[in-house]
Amino acid sequence: MRRSARTVATVLLVAALGAAALPAAADPGHPGHPGQPGGAGASPVLPVLPGSAAPAAEEALETATRVLEGDALPGDASPTVALRDLALALPALRGTDRREAEAALARPDARPTDPRDPVAPEGSAPYTTKPEVNCTKNVCVHHVTSGNDRPPAGWERTTLDVVQQVWDHHVGTLGYRAPLFDGARGGDRKFDVYLKDLGSLGGQGYYGYCAPEIPGGRRASAPRTAPGYCVLDDDFAKDEFGGVPLDTLRVTAAHEFFHAVQYAYDFAEDRWLLEATATWIEEQFADDVDDNRQYLFASQLRRPRTSLDFFDYGSSTPYGNWVFFEHLSQRFGRGVVKAVWRRAGDFRGAPDQHSTAAVRSVVAARKVAFPTLFAQYAAAGTVPAQSYSEGAAWPRTPVKGSWTLRLGKRGTGQVATRLAHLSSTSWDVRRGALPGRWRLLLRVDGPGRATSPAAHALVHLRGGEVQRRVVRLDRSGGARVRLPFHTGVTKVTVTLANASTRYRCGRGTEWSCRGVPLDDGARYRFSVYAVR
Numbered sequence: 001m002r003r004s005a006r007t008v009a010t011v012l013l014v015a016a017l018g019a020a021a022l023p024a025a026a027d028p029g030h031p032g033h034p035g036q037p038g039g040a041g042a043s044p045v046l047p048v049l050p051g052s053a054a055p056a057a058e059e060a061l062e063t064a065t066r067v068l069e070g071d072a073l074p075g076d077a078s079p080t081v082a083l084r085d086l087a088l089a090l091p092a093l094r095g096t097d098r099r100e101a102e103a104a105l106a107r108p109d110a111r112p113t114d115p116r117d118p119v120a121p122e123g124s125a126p127y128t129t130k131p132e133v134n135c136t137k138n139v140c141v142h143h144v145t146s147g148n149d150r151p152p153a154g155w156e157r158t159t160l161d162v163v164q165q166v167w168d169h170h171v172g173t174l175g176y177r178a179p180l181f182d183g184a185r186g187g188d189r190k191f192d193v194y195l196k197d198l199g200s201l202g203g204q205g206y207y208g209y210c211a212p213e214i215p216g217g218r219r220a221s222a223p224r225t226a227p228g229y230c231v232l233d234d235d236f237a238k239d240e241f242g243g244v245p246l247d248t249l250r251v252t253a254a255h256e257f258f259h260a261v262q263y264a265y266d267f268a269e270d271r272w273l274l275e276a277t278a279t280w281i282e283e284q285f286a287d288d289v290d291d292n293r294q295y296l297f298a299s300q301l302r303r304p305r306t307s308l309d310f311f312d313y314g315s316s317t318p319y320g321n322w323v324f325f326e327h328l329s330q331r332f333g334r335g336v337v338k339a340v341w342r343r344a345g346d347f348r349g350a351p352d353q354h355s356t357a358a359v360r361s362v363v364a365a366r367k368v369a370f371p372t373l374f375a376q377y378a379a380a381g382t383v384p385a386q387s388y389s390e391g392a393a394w395p396r397t398p399v400k401g402s403w404t405l406r407l408g409k410r411g412t413g414q415v416a417t418r419l420a421h422l423s424s425t426s427w428d429v430r431r432g433a434l435p436g437r438w439r440l441l442l443r444v445d446g447p448g449r450a451t452s453p454a455a456h457a458l459v460h461l462r463g464g465e466v467q468r469r470v471v472r473l474d475r476s477g478g479a480r481v482r483l484p485f486h487t488g489v490t491k492v493t494v495t496l497a498n499a500s501t502r503y504r505c506g507r508g509t510e511w512s513c514r515g516v517p518l519d520d521g522a523r524y525r526f527s528v529y530a531v532r
Helices: 005-017 057-069 079-092 095-105 155-173 245-263 271-285 291-298 322-332 335-344 355-365 370-380
Strands: 132-135 139-143 191-196 208-212 228-233 401-405 415-419 423-431 439-445 453-461 466-471 478-484 489-498 522-531
Touching (some): 057 079, 057 095, 079 095, 079 271, 132 155, 155 191, 208 245, 228 245, 245 271, 245 291, 271 322, 271 335, 271 355, 291 322, 335 355, 355 370, 370 423, 370 453, 370 489, 401 522, 415 489, 439 489, 453 478, 466 478, 489 522
Parallel strands (some): 139 191, 191 228, 401 423
Antiparallel strands (some): 208 228, 415 522, 423 489, 439 478, 439 522, 453 466
8 A cells, every 4th residue: 555645744754854853663764673774874783683573463453453443553554554464364363353354354335234243444444325336347436425435526437437547557558467356246346446535534544555355265275366456535635645636546546456466466475565566556657646756765765774675564665665666677678577576476377486586586587687786776876867767856875975085095995884685885985186097996895695795886977977887796795896087087986785685484574575684784895995
């Protein structure tokens, strides 16, 4: 699900006020937060910690109930993730807990048949009156004509048209698997969307959500694919969401429908991949809206030392990291994201790889070493205007340090840092008063090749041109290269990256494959000297 409008606005305000406004427990850049070893000025000493433990079944129920009542705590999941996790936890629940979970997962047109049945949370509560249904060839939109969930006149038709356009785009133009048929749920086999007043829900304000419907009695060995349905706000009023209602509908429908598409690949896939790719596809369907830029402040563009697969229920980072898939798609074409999902899929003929393994396989199939690509991606964030088609409007990755070399100080000395997996750090080396012809000698001393270290350099020329140089590390993680540093060079940016995708899987964390990263905290050293 897309982050709530109020949550994003609050975090943007906090970001504007500065990190000091956040308590340590809530600060996603705090050095003690697993996988997020702090910002550009953080200590180079990185704690090696696993991600937060995945919620138990009872916690999943409590979280989903709070979220759908509009009483979410700061660290709670979005409705989509909360309901996905609750659906996964359903087999472990019994008695009243099981019935409450089933009520929370039920569609809004499901009416209780027994007064003793649990009352569903407000966000997924049954309609109080019989809904009307409008359909196209693939989609049905359900809405009521009275009560709080009643949309403005004609909005149901607008929603129907937009969701059908999204279907045509995702399934038709881009070629993704269609959402699985849901049998007779919703009245027929078409994909169902329900309109509810989510924007005024409690103190949260949600755009929408999409829930999987995992078959009861499913065998553990059965493919992890399932149909789903979506619930969208009933008007996307500007006073609740801040944007043009039709624009907000378009990006929300693109995002939420893609979750239903993902359930046709693997409903249990890693959370960061679910949200990063769903936010990326907003850009593909509604490129003119640019609503997903609001999440970039939390992405690796601004937090390069945060692991790419970091997921925390209260963070916008997984949404902001759609920029990684934008990097892939601008380099290899839009089909690269579909290729990742096919590698991650759990259906007949699909490899069923976890998220980062799927990404690495897809990159390798394009004859590019993943560490090289990851360092290039990390370096590109320092010059987004020169790296992305719309990058001039994006935030720039901050550097950790900067030096100006001159005759009296021609080197940086040895610089050391530690990096979490799938993270990076960059530094600027500027050209000061150095008469005559000079070159820059860069020495890198990283961990061994098995841990996937990588380095990249950007040579900035007067006039704005940027030359990109891959720094090839040897088996021991070392390199010694000379870079241009003549009078036409203004600075050189050095990027070091930990591109490790090695995990001890199945340990109940929020990293890829719910595993513990094996190469966090690896030490990197480099030095730069101006030489003749």
